[in-house]
Amino acid sequence: MLELRDIDAGYDGFQALFGVSMQVAAGEAVAVIGANGAGKTTLLRVISGLLPASAGEMNMESVSLRAIAPHRIVEAGIAHVPEGRRLFPRLSVESNLKMGAFAPAARARFAERLDYVYSLFPRLKERRAQLAGTMSGGEQQMCAIARALMSGPKLVLLDEPSMGLAPVIVHQVFDLVRRMRAEGYTVLVVEQNVSQVLKIVDRAYLLEVGRIKTSGPAAELLASDEIRKAYMGL
Amino acid sequence: MDCHLDIFFLEAVLNGILLAGLLALLALGLNLIFGVIDVVWICYAELVMVGMYGIHHAYKAGVPFPVAALIGIVLIALAGAALHHLVIRPVLDSAPINQLLVTGGVLFLLQAAATMAFGIDFKNLGIRLGSLGFAGMSFSWSRVITFVVALASMLALWLFLSRTYIGTAIRAIAQDRQIMPLMGVDSRRVYLITSAIGGGLAGLAAALMVLQYDIYPQIGLQFGPLIFMICVLGGLGNMLGGFIAAFIIGQFIAIGGSCMATEWGYATAFLFFMVAIFIRPQGLFAAKS
Amino acid sequence: MIRISRPALVGLALLGVLPFVIRLLFSGSEKYYLHLLIQILLWSFIYTGWSLMGRFGLTSLGHGAFTGIGAYATVLLWNFAGLTPWLGIPIGVAVAAIVALLVGYPCFRLRITGHYFALLTLALTEFVRLCIVGWRDYTGGSLGTQPKRYGDGISLYAMQFEPDRVLSYYIALALWLFGLYVWVRVDRSMDRYALDAASQDEDAAASVGIHVTRERLKVTALSAAMCALGGAVFAQYQMYIGPDTIAGLGVSLNIVFAVIAGGMWVLLGPTVGAVFTQVLSEGLRVTIQGSATLKAWFGSAAFALDTAIYGLLLVLFIIYMPRGILGTLIERRRRSDAVAARGSERTNASLAANGKRP
Numbered sequence: 107m108l109e110l111r112d113i114d115a116g117y118d119g120f121q122a123l124f125g126v127s128m129q130v131a132a133g134e135a136v137a138v139i140g141a142n143g144a145g146k147t148t149l150l151r152v153i154s155g156l157l158p159a160s161a162g163e164m165n166m167e168s169v170s171l172r173a174i175a176p177h178r179i180v181e182a183g184i185a186h187v188p189e190g191r192r193l194f195p196r197l198s199v200e201s202n203l204k205m206g207a208f209a210p211a212a213r214a215r216f217a218e219r220l221d222y223v224y225s226l227f228p229r230l231k232e233r234r235a236q237l238a239g240t241m242s243g244g245e246q247q248m249c250a251i252a253r254a255l256m257s258g259p260k261l262v263l264l265d266e267p268s269m270g271l272a273p274v275i276v277h278q279v280f281d282l283v284r285r286m287r288a289e290g291y292t293v294l295v296v297e298q299n300v301s302q303v304l305k306i307v308d309r310a311y312l313l314e315v316g317r318i319k320t321s322g323p324a325a326e327l328l329a330s331d332e333i334r335k336a337y338m339g340l
Numbered sequence: 341m342d343c344h345l346d347i348f349f350l351e352a353v354l355n356g357i358l359l360a361g362l363l364a365l366l367a368l369g370l371n372l373i374f375g376v377i378d379v380v381w382i383c384y385a386e387l388v389m390v391g392m393y394g395i396h397h398a399y400k401a402g403v404p405f406p407v408a409a410l411i412g413i414v415l416i417a418l419a420g421a422a423l424h425h426l427v428i429r430p431v432l433d434s435a436p437i438n439q440l441l442v443t444g445g446v447l448f449l450l451q452a453a454a455t456m457a458f459g460i461d462f463k464n465l466g467i468r469l470g471s472l473g474f475a476g477m478s479f480s481w482s483r484v485i486t487f488v489v490a491l492a493s494m495l496a497l498w499l500f501l502s503r504t505y506i507g508t509a510i511r512a513i514a515q516d517r518q519i520m521p522l523m524g525v526d527s528r529r530v531y532l533i534t535s536a537i538g539g540g541l542a543g544l545a546a547a548l549m550v551l552q553y554d555i556y557p558q559i560g561l562q563f564g565p566l567i568f569m570i571c572v573l574g575g576l577g578n579m580l581g582g583f584i585a586a587f588i589i590g591q592f593i594a595i596g597g598s599c600m601a602t603e604w605g606y607a608t609a610f611l612f613f614m615v616a617i618f619i620r621p622q623g624l625f626a627a628k629s
Numbered sequence: 630m631i632r633i634s635r636p637a638l639v640g641l642a643l644l645g646v647l648p649f650v651i652r653l654l655f656s657g658s659e660k661y662y663l664h665l666l667i668q669i670l671l672w673s674f675i676y677t678g679w680s681l682m683g684r685f686g687l688t689s690l691g692h693g694a695f696t697g698i699g700a701y702a703t704v705l706l707w708n709f710a711g712l713t714p715w716l717g718i719p720i721g722v723a724v725a726a727i728v729a730l731l732v733g734y735p736c737f738r739l740r741i742t743g744h745y746f747a748l749l750t751l752a753l754t755e756f757v758r759l760c761i762v763g764w765r766d767y768t769g770g771s772l773g774t775q776p777k778r779y780g781d782g783i784s785l786y787a788m789q790f791e792p793d794r795v796l797s798y799y800i801a802l803a804l805w806l807f808g809l810y811v812w813v814r815v816d817r818s819m820d821r822y823a824l825d826a827a828s829q830d831e832d833a834a835a836s837v838g839i840h841v842t843r844e845r846l847k848v849t850a851l852s853a854a855m856c857a858l859g860g861a862v863f864a865q866y867q868m869y870i871g872p873d874t875i876a877g878l879g880v881s882l883n884i885v886f887a888v889i890a891g892g893m894w895v896l897l898g899p900t901v902g903a904v905f906t907q908v909l910s911e912g913l914r915v916t917i918q919g920s921a922t923l924k925a926w927f928g929s930a931a932f933a934l935d936t937a938i939y940g941l942l943l944v945l946f947i948i949y950m951p952r953g954i955l956g957t958l959i960e961r962r963r964r965s966d967a968v969a970a971r972g973s974e975r976t977n978a979s980l981a982a983n984g985k986r987p
Contacts, residue, residue, distance in 0.1 A: 154521070154522055155521055156518070156519070156521060156522065175526065176521035177520070177521045177523075177524050177525055177526045177527075178524070179521070180521075180522065180523070180524040181524060185522075186522045188519055188522065192516055192518075192519045194511075194512045194515045194516055195515060196511075196515055197508070197511060197512055197515065201502075201508050201511070201512075204505065204508050205508055205509065205512050205523045205525075206523060207505075208505055208508075208509060208523045208524045208525050209523075209524035212524075213505060257523075257524065374744075380744050380747075380748070427944055427948070430948045431947060431948055434947075434951060435951075436743050436744060437686075437688045437743060437744070437747060438947050438951060440688075440744060440747055441688070441885060441886070441889065441943075441947055442943075442944055442947040442948065444882050444885070444886065444943070445886065445940045445941070445942075445943030445944035445946075445947065446940065446944060447882070447940070448882070448886075448936050448937070448939055448940030448943065449936075449937055449940030449941050449944070450940075451933075451936065451940075452933040452934070452935075452936035452937035452939075452940060453933075453937050455932075455933035455936075456933045456934060456937065557933075561877075561878055561879070564878070565751055565752065565754075565755040565878060568748045568751060568752070569748070569752050569755075571748075572745060572748045572749065572752075576744060576745070600763075601763055603759045603760075603762045603763035604759075604763045606755075606759050607756055607759035607760055607763055610752050610753075610755050610756035610759065611756055613752050614732065614749065614752055614753065614756070617735075617741070617745075617749055618735035618736075618739065621735075621739040621740075621741050621745070622745075
């Protein structure tokens with residue numbers, strides 16, 4: 107479904123990704139793990155168009171992502187739940203969801219998608235008129251995921267969904283990811299919480315200073331001594 | 341000083357409220373643009389001036405007034421979009437103060453261009469609407485109409501911002517610029533639309549002002565500082581705050597003007613403004629950041 | 630003490646003999662050319678005064694208030710209290726400095742900067758202009774007023790010198806040199822480094838022990854005082870003051886823009902700005918007056934053409950040349966020198982100082 111080949115990217119005079127190649131097949135859940143500053147967030151930003159790649163190829167179901175404007179990438183079926191959730195704090199929950207359905211195709215099915223999202227997250231329906239910035243962290247993460255689902259994506263990019271949440275809530279968030287898989291979404295998730303995330307995905311890529319160090323089935327990585335030592339502190 | 345709590349005082353208060361409607365409309369466009377694009381159009385009142393001339397000329401050429409007003413609104417909406425595209429976009433990434441100053445260059449340009457095109461004489465539409473008598477007081481119809489239309493247009497803008505997709509995007513972009521592409525929003529388009537709406541509001545204000553005021557190239561300097569003051573007092577970018585501030589300032593001008601000479605009404609308004617800002621630097625009704 | 634370089638000395642000498650050169654070359658229109666030079670020098674002084682603040686990121690639109698206060702205080706004290714400008718000017722300058730401190734103190738304490746500072750100082754300008762207009766029994770309202778002529782119009786006591794253009798020229802020249810001297814003193818003081826630091830990062834500056842508010846107040850008072858002095862001398866030379874010619878938003882904007890056009894961060898930038906704006910407006914006026922076609926084209930509207938071009942140029946300057954004419958020239962020369970000296974590399978560092986939005 108998603109394929110990256112030899113992607114380079116960076117910020118002003120500083121290269122963050124070096125020749126990254128990866129694939130995500132339809133229906134899969136894939137994790138990108140790695141240390142702080144390894145380039146995980148940059149990778150997601152490149153895929154969703156927030157940061158232009160400087161070299162390489164990037165396709166989503168035969169659509170070349172590098173050839174289209176950043177705001178069109180969501181129409182190709184990719185939704186990005188950014189790091190720190192990034193809700194519009196002074197818009198209501200429902201207005202936030204409306205923004206998720208901004209693209210023309212999603213707009214046409216707004217009512218239907220809204221019902222669907224509310225059925226997934228009844229809590230959001232209760233809070234539909236509340237300002238998003240006034241909700242708890244877990245509810246905000248829920249809202250951020252719901253906003254992403256409003257565009258009717260095939261692939262959802264999740265950036266550090268557990269960041270800044272209490273341990274109990276972290277559990278719920280990983281449950282959310284499981285439910286998204288059950289709903290048929292393809293998921294690409296970036297996480298620091300390596301042991302948890304490897305339990306809910308099929309495969310994972312390990313990113314080190316901007317390069318793919320290794321990749322493989324989640325169970326294999328979970329069993330690897332090297333990874334257990336470096337990223338799980340075991 | 342010659343002030344009593346009599347019917348003339350009440351009349352002044354009510355006239356202040358009517359004036360405030362217009363001021364609130366003027367502040368609204370500027371606040372919308374600042375809230376979304378983070379740029380102060382210091383030439384905002386000059387756009388209004390150009391709109392007034394446009395409407396004046398269309399009307400004098402035989403176009404019925406409502407059509408002339410519509411032409412003015414569209415003209416200034418286009419001017420607003422052009423201003424953003426040609427002048428603001430190239431400096432979007434430079435120091436904020438440069439963005440304010442660059443529109444100051446436009447201020448000079450528009451004022452001088454108007455002087456060249458239309459001369460320095462005062463022009464008047466010559467429409468007399470008479471006045472509304474009420475409990476021994478009298479209010480000119482043009483002011484009453486201005487007030488009603490200004491309020492109605494603010495309501496319309498509010499509905500637009502809260503109900504439509506593009507309106508929601510306009511509110512959202514002010515809260516988080518960077519992630520707009522993730523929503524499928526082309527920020528540049530939103531900026532352009534916002535600029536056109538801001539311009540359209542200036543055009544609407546122009547259509548209302550030609551009913552009340554004579555037109556001359558420097559009229560922008562008479563209203564411009566007043567509008568900035570109202571916007572800052574209400575909290576730059578805070579449309580509701582600007583609305584309330586317009587009513588406060590309107591009272592200063594009306595009561596001050598009826599008790600003393602007109603200038604002193606304005607002068608006390610400015611003095612009040614400076615003191616108020618020193619007490620509440622982010623404006624009386626600052627938006628939470 | 631300030632050392633003066635050889636080119637500067639030559640320049641000074643040339644400026645010293647300039648009136649006599651003009652007398653030789655343009656004997657018929659000597660007065661006109663001197664008038665032009667005097668205008669340039671007086672405005673240069675005012676612009677230089679403004680740039681003392683502007684260069685540290687304090688973009689004030691309030692200096693039209695200070696020139697107005699200086700001019701009106703001096704003239705009104707002379708006309709109605711009979712007080713010689715020798716005392717009137719210091720009073721006007723002091724009033725302007727006090728007003729600047731009164732407005733500046735809360736601004737700097739509350740960290741009102743950027744748009745808010747510009748718009749607040751704009752309100753100050755408007756307030757002062759309204760006061761001038763409102764006090765029409767004394768000030769002549771929007772029509773303006775004149776200092777009462779003393780004797781034949783040339784008097785040390787009344788500080789009137791307008792009929793003698795050569796004398797006026799030397800007075801303006803002296804004032805201008807004084808302005809440059811102040812600029813250099815500030816530029817070489819420790820305060821300058823403190824203010825530079827504060828304009829880049831206020832918290833960081835405060836954390837290394839810089840008293841940001843006090844430093845800013847010092848330079849604000851100085852800047853306002855210079856503009857008030859300039860306004861007062863301007864009034865004495867013009868022998869007329871009006872709320873729109875020496876006070877008000879128009880004057881504020883003119884000051885800011887001339888400095889931007891010339892270059893805010895270099896000694897002679899404001900002067901280049903004054904030369905540029907004066908020569909532009911006079912040049913256009915003379916061209917249009919001299920050409921029958923242009924005159925027929927624009928008719929009586931021609932007098933606004935210079936402002937229109939001026940406005941357009943300002944837009945272009947801010948977009949394409951934010952460091953101003955002189956600033957850009959110096960930059961370019963420095964860059965080519967650097968290239969010649971040791972190949973290319975890091976010329977962008979100075980551009981980054983322009984301040985990018987995060």
